[in-house]
Amino acid sequence: NKPSRRTVFPERVFRSKEALYDAVLADVGQRHERRQPVLIGTRTIRVSEALSELLKAAGIPHRVLNAKEDKEENEIVSSAGQPGNVLIATNMAGRGTHISLSPQSEAAGGLHVIAVERNESARIDRQLIGRSARQGQPGSAQMFVSADDHIIERYDPALAEEIRKAPANEWGEVSGEFSVQITRLQQKVERTRYDQRLRIAERDKWLHQTRQSLA
Known part of the structure; x- marks a missing residue:
């Protein structure tokens, strides 16, 4: 195994989804100018399409790959490393x-x-970041999050409100210190999900045993 040449930049946290989109657009524009290939990973098709509209309006050529378009998937993904290429893809x-x-x-x-x-799941985030700098190649990655993100809005609305009210720069970007709280929240959600899966497995086992005893 070759040593990793991946640079992971500090997570950026924004007051709103709109501020996040603007920052992504600015970052992609700069990298596209210097012909660096970019992969934008999104949680949902809706976010993929919203970012695609912004890139179109900015005149930045790109491809969009959602899990529903697997016919050309391999060809689209394999060409993502060509100079200046921009690919938006859902995580799956x-x-x-x-x-x-x-x-x-x-x-x-x-x-x-x-x-x-x-x-x-932090594992999905790690898999996405791990798509850069494979097999000893150079590469980099960065997370962009906002108060409007599903995991924050759904599981900790108070944290979402705290981020929205926090001091921000002209981009609507707040202190990266919020990353610690977001990581803790993600870990809590993962534990809850794990406990739910255990309970479902135990219930299924009990149902199976009950049916067997009645047979």
Whole structure:
């Protein structure tokens, strides 16, 4: 195994989804200018389509890959490492397909992954970030989150409100210190989900045993 050449930049936290989208657009625009390939990973098709509209309006050519379009999936994903290419994909789309980099893409910094919104499972976030800098290639990744994200809005509305009221810069970006609270929330959600799965498994086992005893 070759040593990883991945740079993971600190997570960026925003007051709103709109502020997050604007920051993603600015970041992609700068990287596109220097011909660095970018993969934007989203939790939902709706977010993919919203970002696509913004990129279109900004005149940045890109492809959108949602899990529903698996016919051309391999071809779209494998070409994502070409110079200046921008691919928006839901987290489940294109997994397992190798993204190869051209020498020009490597020189521009390799594939940069922008992860939009934390998932309920940190494993999915790690898998997305792990799509950059594969097999000893250069690459980078960064998470972008906002108070409007599903995991924050649904499981900790008080934290969402705290982020919205926090001091912010002109981009609507707040202190990265919120990342610690968001990580704790994600861990709590994962534990809850795990406990739910255990309870369902135990109930299914009990039902099976009950049926067997009545047979």
